[in-house]
Amino acid sequence: MPTLNFKGKTFVQNHHLAVKYHQLVPVKELSLTDKVSLHDNLIIQGDNLKALKALLPTYAGKVKCIYIDPPYNTGNEGWAYNDNVNSPMMQEWLAATLKGDKVDKEDLTRHDKWLCMMMPRLKLLHELLSEDGAIFISIDDIEQHYLRVLLDEIFGEGNFIANIMWQKRTSPDSRVVLGAGHEFVISYSKNYPLFYETLKKLELSEEQREQFKNPDNDPLGPWVSSDFTAQGYRPNQMYEINSPKGKKYFPPEGKCWKNVESAYKKLVKEGRIWFGNDGMGMPRRKTYLNEREGSVPWTWWTNKEAGHNQEAKKEIIEIFESITAFDTPKPTSLIKRILQIATERDSVILDSFAGSGTTAQAVLELNKDDGGNRKFILVEMEDYANTITAERGRRVIKGVPGAKNENLREGLGGTFSYFKLGEAIEMENLLRGENLPTYDEFARYLFYTATGEEFNENAINQETGFIGESSNHEVYLFYKPDLEWLKQNALTLNMVNELPPLKGKRRLIFAPVKYVDDETCRYFNIDFCQLPYEIYRIKQ
Numbered sequence: 080m081p082t083l084n085f086k087g088k089t090f091v092q093n094h095h096l097a098v099k100y101h102q103l104v105p106v107k108e109l110s111l112t113d114k115v116s117l118h119d120n121l122i123i124q125g126d127n128l129k130a131l132k133a134l135l136p137t138y139a140g141k142v143k144c145i146y147i148d149p150p151y152n153t154g155n156e157g158w159a160y161n162d163n164v165n166s167p168m169m170q171e172w173l174a175a176t177l178k179g180d181k182v183d184k185e186d187l188t189r190h191d192k193w194l195c196m197m198m199p200r201l202k203l204l205h206e207l208l209s210e211d212g213a214i215f216i217s218i219d220d221i222e223q224h225y226l227r228v229l230l231d232e233i234f235g236e237g238n239f240i241a242n243i244m245w246q247k248r249t250s251p252d253s254r255v256v257l258g259a260g261h262e263f264v265i266s267y268s269k270n271y272p273l274f275y276e277t278l279k280k281l282e283l284s285e286e287q288r289e290q291f292k293n294p295d296n297d298p299l300g301p302w303v304s305s306d307f308t309a310q311g312y313r314p315n316q317m318y319e320i321n322s323p324k325g326k327k328y329f330p331p332e333g334k335c336w337k338n339v340e341s342a343y344k345k346l347v348k349e350g351r352i353w354f355g356n357d358g359m360g361m362p363r364r365k366t367y368l369n370e371r372e373g374s375v376p377w378t379w380w381t382n383k384e385a386g387h388n389q390e391a392k393k394e395i396i397e398i399f400e401s402i403t404a405f406d407t408p409k410p411t412s413l414i415k416r417i418l419q420i421a422t423e424r425d426s427v428i429l430d431s432f433a434g435s436g437t438t439a440q441a442v443l444e445l446n447k448d449d450g451g452n453r454k455f456i457l458v459e460m461e462d463y464a465n466t467i468t469a470e471r472g473r474r475v476i477k478g479v480p481g482a483k484n485e486n487l488r489e490g491l492g493g494t495f496s497y498f499k500l501g502e503a504i505e506m507e508n509l510l511r512g513e514n515l516p517t518y519d520e521f522a523r524y525l526f527y528t529a530t531g532e533e534f535n536e537n538a539i540n541q542e543t544g545f546i547g548e549s550s551n552h553e554v555y556l557f558y559k560p561d562l563e564w565l566k567q568n569a570l571t572l573n574m575v576n577e578l579p580p581l582k583g584k585r586r587l588i589f590a591p592v593k594y595v596d597d598e599t600c601r602y603f604n605i606d607f608c609q610l611p612y613e614i615y616r617i618k619q
C-alpha cells in the first residue's frame with residue numbers, strides 16, 4: 080500500500096507513546112453537577128494530545144463514535160504547531176519556519192506541520208475507539224487528500240467507511256469563481272465488519288413522511304406506492320393481472336412482475352396492491368409509513384438534511400445572543416446525523432476539537448428525541464473552553480429562552496463535569512516530591528499502565544488501599560501526595576495481614592518500600608512494585 084511521506088514523520092510516528100500522562104483535575108465550580116466524575120459528560124480544557132492520553136486509562140476501547148473538526152490549515156485561522164517533539168532536527172526545522180508558533184500561508188511546509196500535528200492525535204483517537212466504533216472527520220480540499228492517505232495508514236485501508244459530501248452552503252459564493260459549496264466528512268471504522276453490523280438507518284425527515292398518504296382509508300395507515308414491475312424475464316413472474324374494474328395487465332416489454340403469482344395474490348388479499356383511485360390503473364405495491372425502518376444513508380448530505388454554515392451561525396446567535404461568540408461552528412443537524420447512524424443509545428461520543436460545543440448539543444438533543452443516555456467527551460484548548468464550549472452546554476441544558484425549537488427552549492436536560500489538565504505524572508517529580516498527583520489520579524494512571532485495562536474510579540477504597548481488579552490482579556496502592564509520608568511509610572506485615580481476603584487472583588501492590596521478605600510476599604500472593612521506580616506495565 081502506498082504511504083504518505085512528509086517532513087517530520089519519523090519523529091512524530093511514535094510521539095503519542097512519548098507524551099506524558101497528565102492529571103485530569105476536576106473543576107467543581109465550572110461543572111454542572113454535584114458529583115464531578117470522569118464517568119459523566121465531560122468538558123476538558125487543554126491540548127487534546129495530552130487530554131487524549133489522559134483519557135486512555137478510563138476510555139481506551141470504549142468510545143463508539145468520534146467526531147472531529149480540526150483546523151483546516153487555511154493559513155489564516157491562526158492554528159499553532161507547538162507539540163513538544165523531542166528531536167533536535169525537528170526543533171531546528173520549526174525554529175526556522177514558524178512565525179511565533181502559528182502556521183501561516185507563506186509557510187512552504189505547512190502541510191507537513193499539519194500532518195505532524197494530526198498523526199499522533201489520530202493514533203490516540205484510534206486507541207480510544209471501541210472495536211465497533213468509527214471516526215468522522217470534517218475537512219475541506221486543503222488537507223482532504225493527505226488526510227485520506229494518513230488515515231489509510233493508521234486505521235487500515237479496509238476500514239474506510241465513506242467520504243461524505245456535505246453541502247455547506249445554500250448558494251454559490253459570488254466573490255469566487257468555482258467556489259466550494261461542500262466539505263467532506265471522512266469516516267473510518269476500527270473494524271469495518273463489526274462497525275457495519277451496528278450501522279443505523281436515518282429517521283425519515285418531515286418531508287419524506289409527508290409523502291405517505293391514505294386516500295383509501297387503509298386501516299394500516301398512510302402509505303406510498305411503488306412500481307410492481309422488475310427488470311428482466313422470469314417465467315414464473317409473467318402472469319396476467321386483472322384490476323378490480325376488469326382491466327387486464329401483462330408485464331411491459333423487457334420486464335416481469337416483482338413477485339410470483341401466489342405472493343401477488345397474498346398481497347392483494349392484504350390490500351397491499353393499489354390500482355389507482357378508479358381501480359383501473361397498473362398495479363403498484365404499497366409501503367406503509369409504520370413499516371418503514373428509516374431511510375438508508377448515502378454519501379450525499381444536502382443542506383436541507385444536514386444543515387449549512389449559516390444555520391450553524393444562527394444557532395450560535397440564538398444561544399449566545401451574539402454573532403461574534405464563535406466564528407466557525409458546524410450545524411447541530413450535521414453532527415446529529417452522524418450520531419443517528421453511528422451510535423447506540425448508551426454510546427460514548429468524543430470530540431477533541433470541540434470549539435463552540437456543537438457536539439454536546441447534538442448528543443443532548445438526540446438523547447431527548449429518543450430517550451437515549453449517550454455521553455459526550457469534549458476537549459478544547461482555548462480559554463473559551465469555559466465561556467463558550469461549556470457555556471453552550473449550560474445554556475442548552477437549562478433552556479434557551481429565545482429558541483425556535485421547543486425542546487431547546489425548555490432545556491435539553493443533563494449534567495457535565497469540567498476538568499482541566501494538571502501536571503504530568505513524572506518519575507523525577509515523585510522523587511523530588513514536587514507536583515505529586517492526587518491519590519485518585521495516581522491510582523488511575525498506575526492501574527492502567529500496570530494492567531493495560533480500564534480503570535473504574537468507583538472501585539477505589541483508600542482505607543484498604545484497593546484500587547481495582549484486572550483480569551490477573553487485585554491492585555493496591557499505598558500512597559499519599561506528601562513527601563514526608565512517602566519517606567516514612569512502607570508495606571508492613573501488619574498491613575499485609577489486614578488486606579481484604581484474597582479473591583483468587585494475585586495481588587499487585589504499589590508502595591514506597593516494603594518491610595516484608597520475599598517469602599512472605601509469595602505466601603500472600605503479592606507482586607510488589609516499589610514507587611516510583613516500578614511503574615511498569617505487567618499486562619499478561
Ligand SMILES: C[S@@+](CC[C@H](N)C(=O)[O-])C[C@H]1O[C@@H](n2cnc3c(N)ncnc32)[C@H](O)[C@@H]1O
Pocket residue numbers: 125126127128148149150158405407408409410431432433434435436437438458459460461
Ligand atoms: C474548527 S473549530 C471546531 C468547531 C466545532 N466543530 C463547532 O461546531 O463549534 C476547531 C477547534 O479546535 C480547537 N483546537 C485546535 N487545536 C487544538 C488542540 N491541539 N487541542 C484542543 N483543541 C484544539 C480550536 O481552538 C477550535 O476551537
